[in-house]
Amino acid sequence: MAAPASLGGAVNRRRFLAATGAAALGFTWLQPELVGAAESDAKVKFGLIGCGGRGKWIAELFQKHGGFQVAAVADYFEDRAKAAGDKFGVPAARQFTGLNGYQRMLELKEVDAVVIETPPYFHPIHAAAAVAAGKHVYLAKPIAVDVPGCLTVEASGRQATAQKRCFLIDFQTRAHPAYQEAVRKVQAGDIGRVVNGEATYLCDSTWGGMDPILRQDPANPEVRLRAWGVDRILSGDVISEQNIHAIDVATWFLNAAPLKAYGAGGKTRDFVGDCWDHFAVIYHFPKEILISFTSKQVGKFWDDILCRIYGTEGTADTHYFGEVNVLCDDPFKGGRLGNLYTDGVVNNIATFHKSIGAGDYSNPTVPPSVRSNLTAILGRTAAYAKREVTWEEMIKTNEPWEFSGLKGLKG
Numbered sequence: 162m163a164a165p166a167s168l169g170g171a172v173n174r175r176r177f178l179a180a181t182g183a184a185a186l187g188f189t190w191l192q193p194e195l196v197g198a199a200e201s202d203a204k205v206k207f208g209l210i211g212c213g214g215r216g217k218w219i220a221e222l223f224q225k226h227g228g229f230q231v232a233a234v235a236d237y238f239e240d241r242a243k244a245a246g247d248k249f250g251v252p253a254a255r256q257f258t259g260l261n262g263y264q265r266m267l268e269l270k271e272v273d274a275v276v277i278e279t280p281p282y283f284h285p286i287h288a289a290a291a292v293a294a295g296k297h298v299y300l301a302k303p304i305a306v307d308v309p310g311c312l313t314v315e316a317s318g319r320q321a322t323a324q325k326r327c328f329l330i331d332f333q334t335r336a337h338p339a340y341q342e343a344v345r346k347v348q349a350g351d352i353g354r355v356v357n358g359e360a361t362y363l364c365d366s367t368w369g370g371m372d373p374i375l376r377q378d379p380a381n382p383e384v385r386l387r388a389w390g391v392d393r394i395l396s397g398d399v400i401s402e403q404n405i406h407a408i409d410v411a412t413w414f415l416n417a418a419p420l421k422a423y424g425a426g427g428k429t430r431d432f433v434g435d436c437w438d439h440f441a442v443i444y445h446f447p448k449e450i451l452i453s454f455t456s457k458q459v460g461k462f463w464d465d466i467l468c469r470i471y472g473t474e475g476t477a478d479t480h481y482f483g484e485v486n487v488l489c490d491d492p493f494k495g496g497r498l499g500n501l502y503t504d505g506v507v508n509n510i511a512t513f514h515k516s517i518g519a520g521d522y523s524n525p526t527v528p529p530s531v532r533s534n535l536t537a538i539l540g541r542t543a544a545y546a547k548r549e550v551t552w553e554e555m556i557k558t559n560e561p562w563e564f565s566g567l568k569g570l571k572g
């Protein structure tokens with residue numbers, strides 16, 4: 162599909178090149194009037210959709226990068242939109258609220274890109290609308306809560322490429338050189354034939370602060386929106402919303418999707434929300450490789466996000482908040498990663514900027530993110546049903562998850 166004439170990605174690219182001194186490097190094809198563009202004009206202007214904890218935090222990292230400027234904000238709640246807008250100097254006229262506020266933001270020609278940091282339920286909707294409006298998209302994981310949502314994001318990624326737009330999905334592990342080298346070695350056969358592996362996400366009650374909020378009025382859609390992290394439909398449940406970090410690394414190592422899964426899990430904590438707090442799933446991958454997945458979002462004193470792959474000649478051992486190593490005849494010692502939570506995002510923001518500037522619309526983060534999100538959903542489906550579910554059955558069933566509270570929200 163051709164890019165809409167009014168929304169030229171080339172304009173963004175020219176602005177970028179002007180800002181990064183491309184003319185000085187000898188690029189003669191730039192329009193002279195753009196080479197000397199003012200600094201503010203040269204930045205990629207973005208709209209922040211979802212102005213909660215991560216939205217405000219990440220917008221600051223975009224600002225610190227130097228090549229971006231917050232041009233507009235949108236949040237369902239006025240207090241959130243105002244707090245973020247005021248923080249980043251966005252005028253009140255460009256602080257949008259309500260369920261459809263993001264659509265009014267997307268109409269702004271000066272917005273080149275959007276950063277989507279809303280609850281996962283809305284990611285496919287927000288990303289599809291942004292691509293349709295000709296914007297570059299930076300999207301938080303997980304991409305969706307259900308199969309139709311994953312397929313929508315897959316299609317949006319393809320459409321972005323066809324329209325010459327960048328679409329980046331923010332997984333921090335995939336942006337870190339130590340993880341990249343560990344994966345390269347496993348895929349090159351350095352640990353021999355892969356036999357099995359573990360993907361594990363252990364933590365305490367991440368969204369515990371949302372339980373008292375939901376408790377006040379559990380049927381109220383606005384309350385559910387504020388407490389989305391303990392709401393199964395809005396979050397996708399723990400396995401898809403949070404544990405996906407570990408599952409994503411496993412599917413990356415194996416460069417494959419599972420054929421089938423079976424599992425179990427449950428809710429033991431005293432929360433009013435319907436999300437489970439622990440899962441256990443066995444995934445069957447091609448070549449008879451088994452991945453055992455475990456997670457807990459409850460209890461104290463043991464936290465880890467790990468993926469370990471065992472081969473006939475060695476082991477790859479990765480920890481999001483620890484070390485990344487490959488033990489084999491030619492070992493790789495990635496050592497301690499420092500702060501991957503921030504560093505991975507900083508790398509992703511830099512890649513997003515570079516891709517826009519270079520006109521690289523290959524959008525390589527989309528297919529693996531769709532695959533790992535569907536893998537999480539496969540495990541969830543099997544665990545809820547307490548039976549084996551195949552990938553084929555999951556795709557064919559294509560079960561949509563609907564948020565019943567939508568009608569009770571402001572437009």
Ligand SMILES: NC(=O)c1ccc[n+]([C@@H]2O[C@H](COP(=O)([O-])OP(=O)(O)OC[C@H]3O[C@@H](n4cnc5c(N)ncnc54)[C@H](O)[C@@H]3O)[C@@H](O)[C@H]2O)c1
Nearest residue numbers: 211212213214215216236237238241278279280281301302
């Ligand atoms: N390591 C990571 O990659 C990582 C870490 C934390 C969060 N996340 C992801 O970031 C996203 C946001 O998480 P958070 O911690 O900032 O949550 P949050 O609740 O602090 O913020 C979400 C914001 O979205 C707003 N919102 C809800 N529905 C909306 C809608 N339809 N339109 C506009 N705004 C809407 C809420 O009012 C809220 O301000 C989630 O998808 C989460 O999974 C990723």
